[in-house]
Amino acid sequence: MAIQPDMKRYPLMNNYGYPALEVVRGQGMNLYTADGTSYLDFTAGIAVCSLGHAHEAVAHAISKQAMELVHCSNLYRNPLRDELAGHLLRLSGLDKVFYCNSGTEANEAALKLARRYAWQQGAKDRTKLVSLPGGFHGRTYGALSVTKKPAYHEGYMPLLQDCETPESLEVVVDAIDEQTAACIVEVIQGEGGVRPVPADVLRAIEERCREVGALLIVDEIQTGVGRTGTFFAYEQIGLKPDIVTMAKGLANGMPVGAVVASEAVAAAFTPGSHGTTFGGNPLAMAAALVVVETIANEAFLTHVREVGEYLKNRLSEVGTDVSGSGLMLGMTVPDAGKFVDDARARGVLLAGAGAQRVRFVPPLIATIDDIDEMLRRVFS
Numbered sequence: 001m002a003i004q005p006d007m008k009r010y011p012l013m014n015n016y017g018y019p020a021l022e023v024v025r026g027q028g029m030n031l032y033t034a035d036g037t038s039y040l041d042f043t044a045g046i047a048v049c050s051l052g053h054a055h056e057a058v059a060h061a062i063s064k065q066a067m068e069l070v071h072c073s074n075l076y077r078n079p080l081r082d083e084l085a086g087h088l089l090r091l092s093g094l095d096k097v098f099y100c101n102s103g104t105e106a107n108e109a110a111l112k113l114a115r116r117y118a119w120q121q122g123a124k125d126r127t128k129l130v131s132l133p134g135g136f137h138g139r140t141y142g143a144l145s146v147t148k149k150p151a152y153h154e155g156y157m158p159l160l161q162d163c164e165t166p167e168s169l170e171v172v173v174d175a176i177d178e179q180t181a182a183c184i185v186e187v188i189q190g191e192g193g194v195r196p197v198p199a200d201v202l203r204a205i206e207e208r209c210r211e212v213g214a215l216l217i218v219d220e221i222q223t224g225v226g227r228t229g230t231f232f233a234y235e236q237i238g239l240k241p242d243i244v245t246m247a248k249g250l251a252n253g254m255p256v257g258a259v260v261a262s263e264a265v266a267a268a269f270t271p272g273s274h275g276t277t278f279g280g281n282p283l284a285m286a287a288a289l290v291v292v293e294t295i296a297n298e299a300f301l302t303h304v305r306e307v308g309e310y311l312k313n314r315l316s317e318v319g320t321d322v323s324g325s326g327l328m329l330g331m332t333v334p335d336a337g338k339f340v341d342d343a344r345a346r347g348v349l350l351a352g353a354g355a356q357r358v359r360f361v362p363p364l365i366a367t368i369d370d371i372d373e374m375l376r377r378v379f380s
């Protein structure tokens with residue numbers, strides 16, 4: 001049921017255009033409009049609701065927490081923050097965490113931490129931030145400055161200084177030098193079309209960072225928390241990042257972001273040097289604990305790998321240029337906008353990732369039956 005555009009009476013700013021659907025409820029793999037029409041959701045709120053919509057344990061954790069403590073400033077310690085940190089640090093092998101509320105904020109903190117680390121080491125001219133062509137890191141000024149997409153920059157200049165995004169993946173290593181504070185990478189470029197960055201490119205970048213003393217930031221905002229079949233996508237390449245950022249799938253829809261870093265790097269954030277009002281709020285922490293305890297589990301991750309493999313094989317039979325891993329897959333189509341519209345008319349929600357790429361990022365609880373149903377609706 002497409003809503004007819006009536007922009008004059010639509011109260012939201014136009015940066016998303018007019019929405020194609022009005023959604024009032026979700027359950028598991030499905031979203032519903034007010035009239036009860038259901039849609040099989042292969043977007044999961046753009047790789048957010050990994051345990052599906054209205055997940056019972058998440059809902060209970062949030063409502064129980066809401067009756068105890070919704071907000072707790074970062075002036076005070078809170079046990080949920082420590083508990084979630086325990087998981088994230090064990091899973092990443094890193095030492096300290098900073099919480100925030102979104103992906104772009106996590107990257108913003110990571111970039112600031114990297115520059116401040118260099119500054120604290122006395123390397124005052126080590127300010128360069130290197131990023132990859134095709135990468136996406138968010139919309140705030142810092143994150144946007146390491147996201148080289150002209151359409152996203154239009155009208156917002158000037159951006160942050162000393163940011164460099166080489167023209168091709170192969171020459172990124174050449175941009176990393178003694179003036180580089182950090183290089184930020186995605187293992188699979190999500191917004192960039194679900195394009196895996198070749199493992200040898202990532203390893204060469206890591207090696208070059210070590211060589212010149214630059215930090216390696218891995219943006220796991222979309223790939224992390226089990227999306228690609230391992231808790232972090234970088235595990236599949238064997239990278240050892242200095243800083244890792246997370247957000248999207250971490251709390252099944254509660255706004256949250258997290259930055260984890262090694263002890264030495266994290267030490268650059270001294271009291272007062274960075275902050276947030278809402279970061280680490282108990283509602284998000286309570287939801288994230290359920291998510292992480294469910295997903296960081298070999299049986300769960302095996303499910304993601306198996307179902308992902310099945311989806312990848314089936315998509316390869318009907319589509320071209322299928323890429324990605326786990327339940328983060330992309331496919332090339334002539335017109336992504338039209339493909340997404342047609343799928344919606346057939347009761348399936350998909351997201352574009354560029355003009356000619358569609359993205360399949362269903363909740364990680366998707367079963368073989370859900371995938372067959374999606375394929376039946378979209379491709380028959």
Ligand SMILES: *Cc1c(COP(=O)(O)O)cnc(C)c1O
Pocket residue numbers: 102103104105107136137138139186190191219220221222223247248
């Ligand atoms: C979505 C995304 C971001 C930005 O996250 P927001 O929560 O929208 O600010 C950053 N990096 C990657 C890889 C993303 O997919």
